Amino acid sequence: MESPASEIARRLGDNAEAVCRRYLSNGRREGHYWLVGDVHNTPGRSLFVRLGEQSDGRGPAGKWTDAASGEHGDLLDVIAAACGHASFRETLAEARRFLSLPLPQEEKRNPSPTKARRGTAEAARRLWAASKTIAGSPGAACLAKRLIVSVDAADPLRYHPQCFYRPSRDDPPGGRPAWPAIIAAVTDLAGGITGVHRTWFDPETMAKAPVACPRRAMGNLLGNGVRFGAVAPVMAAGEGLETILSLREAVPAMPMIAGLSGAHLAALEFPPVLQRLYVACDADPAGTAALASLAERAADAGIAVLALEPRLGDFNDDLVAHGRDALVRALRAQFASADRSEFL
Template sequence: MSSPAADVARRLGENAEAVCRRYLSNGRREGHYWLVGDVHNAPGRSLYVRLSDHSDGRGAAGKWTDAASGDHGDLLDVIAAACGHTAFRETLEEARQFLSLPPPPEMPRNPAPPKAPSGTPEAARRLWAASKPVLGSLGADYLAGRSIVTVSASDPLRYHRHCFYRPSEDDVPGGRPAWPAMIAAVTDLGGAITGVHRTWLDPETKDKAPVAYPRRAMGNLLGHGVRFGPAARVMAAGEGIETILSLREAVPALSMIAGLSGAHLAALVFPAGLKRLYVARDDDPAGGAALSTLSERAEQAGIELLPLEPEYGDFNDDLVIRGRSVLAGALRTQFAAADRLKYL
């Protein structure tokens, strides 16, 4: 017998397109999917919601996956994010109203204090508080294996020895429920933690864990990012944490921010006083779309935007293959003349 929540989720799946039009209004239908930027309704195409069941049984209507972050869930998660709910009962009530269902029988009150649902900023802050310094950990070993060695205690990076991993449909059944993970803090302009990014690691290989989606973010991400250095007149931004850390190996004095996905990079909130922004773009359609949107927003805000192009797939590839000094030389040709003397 299914639970009330499962029944509501199933009913939402039967009305998946209507739910998407209501709570993911910045997206659009393409074939059997609804495409949008993320679960918070940002413009874009990285999150896709199934609008009908697959004939081979591989996926049900209403299930969604964010190709940028690796997160996935059902339409109850979408409603919770759209409405900013902090309690699951609020989401169920909203879903029942949308479906015109009668309220459930009143249940006895539970005197225990509610636990923050997984994926909320509160849960992200709880995970951050439970994590340890990254220096001397498997997290630092993982970065060193990617030629990233400039890591300090003041960086927004920590390490968790036993971080829960929720398997997806693409994972092998019966896998480990938790792996070590590098944890990165996502903050707003005031420095408050609004989310975290997790990179699950394998202690045997000191590389990413052998799971379908070894990188995932949680919490309130839109407009925020992982910040390396204070807000300044000249800064750099990019999608991935390792992209930004690779740039920092060559330009250590420049403040930088990782947006974590193309959609979130495009939506970054500009700090006051920012005059020039270097953007380390990813060489793919999502990276091109993010750069285009960010360029339009920067122009409207009176900010000069300069793209940075890697020689290989991304700047971490450049760092690993070519080394720090060659990477710095390549960046020198892409920097404004006024910044070469100061930062390079």
């Protein structure tokens, strides 16, 4: 049986980047690692913390090594050093506060081992498993109303007939507790499901559900996204799911990824083989900022970034207003000459 300290260390590892941002704030993320000077949060690059489990066998997320001193440990050691704790009990208490875990006595009084915590990657995987194929479903009909028709069972899309909707403070009381929803799987570079994106819709109108937040994502989103096609040297990325699905109507052979928000688009993790990335920009300040941030990171990695600009607000607006053929013509003018013959 896993000891309480081991369980807390593992949970810290599941949230390794958040721990580093809190307790090693003078460092920065580079690839799969957080780099900083030492365990006392000194600026520098000697200490590196693994942010996610990889297939190279070098250790689980949260393990760190200081190349200068040879020291190594886990994130409990990081918290102890950052807070100057005199005892391990203090460190465990601080880690519990960070993870929002109850005290041990409360855990015994209120055990819930079989229920995934709301908003976690595990809860996202359970929702994905409970969803149905989108092909031929009302979810596909909802997308078709926006002229998105090239969806099939192989896509990272599913349909849930009654997906629970938690009302926000902007929703009026007494609303429906569930609506049909399109469920999109968020995956990492290895293909593992780390989250889901939900789009609730009204089955009568096939438009967005009349709720304050008809689109929501949950799980581990940072660096990940909704992926269409295998990684390749030339790919496209965009903020919204409908934006990427609309691009795919015009350029079906190009692998694509939806980041789901401007901030997450800017933080997408680059595949090692990527050489050129087309970025579908929404015509708003958030889209401009995401493009600038992504381009800066890509330049450091030797990846060329080319912007794709819609004529209207986004590429789904273009698709609905002008049709697929017009969208192809508009993209042809923005593609590099080497890609026009292959993809258009």
